[in-house]
Amino acid sequence: MKEKVFGIGSAFFIFLLLCTVTSIVIRENMVTEVDTVNIEKVESSTGELLRIPACCIVENEQGVPGFFCMEETDGLWGKEWQVRFNPAEVTGDGSDKVLVQSTQRRIGGMIVGYSSRELKDEETVRKVQK
Amino acid sequence: MNKRVKPGGTVKSGGAVEPGGTVKSDGAVKSGSVAKPLLMIILGIVVLFPVLFTFVNSFFVTELGEQLAGQNFVSAGHFSLMAYYKVFLATPNYLLKFWKSIGLCSVIAAGQLAVGCLAGMAFAKYRFRGKQVWFALMVLFMILPVQAALVPNYLILSRLGLLGSYWALILPAVFSPFSTFLMTLVFQGIPMELLEAARLDGAGTLRTLVSVLVPAAKPGVACLVVLVFVDNWNMVEQPMVFLDSVQQFPLSVFLASMSGYNYSLQYVCGVLCLIPVTLLFLFFNEELSEEIVVTAMK
Numbered sequence: 001m002k003e004k005v006f007g008i009g010s011a012f013f014i015f016l017l018l019c020t021v022t023s024i025v026i027r028e029n030m031v032t033e034v035d036t037v038n039i040e041k042v043e044s045s046t047g048e049l050l051r052i053p054a055c056c057i058v059e060n061e062q063g064v065p066g067f068f069c070m071e072e073t074d075g076l077w078g079k080e081w082q083v084r085f086n087p088a089e090v091t092g093d094g095s096d097k098v099l100v101q102s103t104q105r106r107i108g109g110m111i112v113g114y115s116s117r118e119l120k121d122e123e124t125v126r127k128v129q130k
Numbered sequence: 131m132n133k134r135v136k137p138g139g140t141v142k143s144g145g146a147v148e149p150g151g152t153v154k155s156d157g158a159v160k161s162g163s164v165a166k167p168l169l170m171i172i173l174g175i176v177v178l179f180p181v182l183f184t185f186v187n188s189f190f191v192t193e194l195g196e197q198l199a200g201q202n203f204v205s206a207g208h209f210s211l212m213a214y215y216k217v218f219l220a221t222p223n224y225l226l227k228f229w230k231s232i233g234l235c236s237v238i239a240a241g242q243l244a245v246g247c248l249a250g251m252a253f254a255k256y257r258f259r260g261k262q263v264w265f266a267l268m269v270l271f272m273i274l275p276v277q278a279a280l281v282p283n284y285l286i287l288s289r290l291g292l293l294g295s296y297w298a299l300i301l302p303a304v305f306s307p308f309s310t311f312l313m314t315l316v317f318q319g320i321p322m323e324l325l326e327a328a329r330l331d332g333a334g335t336l337r338t339l340v341s342v343l344v345p346a347a348k349p350g351v352a353c354l355v356v357l358v359f360v361d362n363w364n365m366v367e368q369p370m371v372f373l374d375s376v377q378q379f380p381l382s383v384f385l386a387s388m389s390g391y392n393y394s395l396q397y398v399c400g401v402l403c404l405i406p407v408t409l410l411f412l413f414f415n416e417e418l419s420e421e422i423v424v425t426a427m428k
Contacts, residue, residue: 002413009409016225023222077223079376 037113188397213394241304250313298372316350352417
């Protein structure tokens with residue numbers, strides 16, 4: 001009996017160990033890495049505009065231009081970073097930075113500058129410093 | 131006609147069997163022989179039902195509303211291993227918490243075993259001034275509920291600067307009086323002649339404890355390990371008070387805080403949480419049975 005339980009227990013713990021290593025590898029390789037950029041706020045006659053690098057502007061599946069914001073949310077496993085798509089009206093200012101006015105009233109969190117893969121709305125991501 | 135009589139059963143002159151027996155002369159089965167196994171089966175089902183419920187439902191994806199309605203044993207959802215995938219492979223968070231809890235409970239169990247054996251030997255086999263008073267105090271502290279000692283422990287740990295670290299859980303648990311109490315009782319049952327023989331052979335105090343007392347008290351030691359491990363595996367209050375961040379919380383607190391999320395995930399986490407304790411209990415099954423028999427005979 002003891003040997004049998006020891007065998008089953010060892011097999012179970014080795015299996016869990018392998019799962020742990022595999023899941024860490026999956027997280028390292030599959031979860032999209034993102035980095036944020038500094039934003040400047042500019043006052044204009046139409047309201048508050050954001051001056052952000054042009055590389056932050058992306059289009060969603062419907063072809064609407066906008067940018068991704070990163071927010072810290074309470075997930076099942078604790079705090080995690082999620083990205084949300086914010087549609088925006090873009091106006092160029094002749095440099096590598098553009099002025100945008102978000103169509104959403106409140107822009108929470110930080111704006112995504114770099115992502116290792118194409119982002120989707122409400123995707124969980126990993127924050128890195130580039 | 132052959133009649134089988136179970137141990138303890140007696141055959142009446144007419145061929146009927148008394149309460150411990152089974153068969154009457156006319157072949158009719160007595161109600162007592164059926165009632166006992168039936169009662170055991172019913173009790174077994176009652177005890178195992180939550181485990182079976184958790185295990186079966188961990189394979190079904192369900193909607194929250196359906197589950198809350200609680201109409202069926204097996205929920206209305208479809209068979210899926212997605213919850214297992216989410217817990218085992220999609221993220222390492224749960225498994226890391228699992229390993230953290232295993233490590234924490236193992237350290238506490240090992241610490242309690244060491245402290246309990248040393249102090250138990252002192253109380254059971256040595257004479258010193260105030261022994262009875264110290265032992266009575268130990269029993270008094272043991273019967274205090276955990277919640278009563280939370281604030282004093284918090285203040286002491288705060289002074290020591292250990293709040294927010296795992297030492298805040300390990301140290302109070304290691305010096306819990308329960309292990310000392312149990313090991314004292316276990317060691318009291320071991321004859322002094324064994325110790326004297328060890329001393330004559332030239333064994334010191336530590337050698338006597340490790341090579342004579344502990345092997346002789348193997349069922350008691352196994353009992354202590356299982357009880358301490360299970361007790362700490364299920365601790366909730368201490369981590370919530372002594373630890374700062376949710377990320378540090380062990381599995382027991384995490385499971386308690388999971389309500390409101392995906393039910394199949396909760397069931398998978400519950401199943402996984404059951405396994406180490408079950409394995410530990412099965413591993414020490416013989417020692418535990420032996421200890422129960424010895425205690426019953428006392």
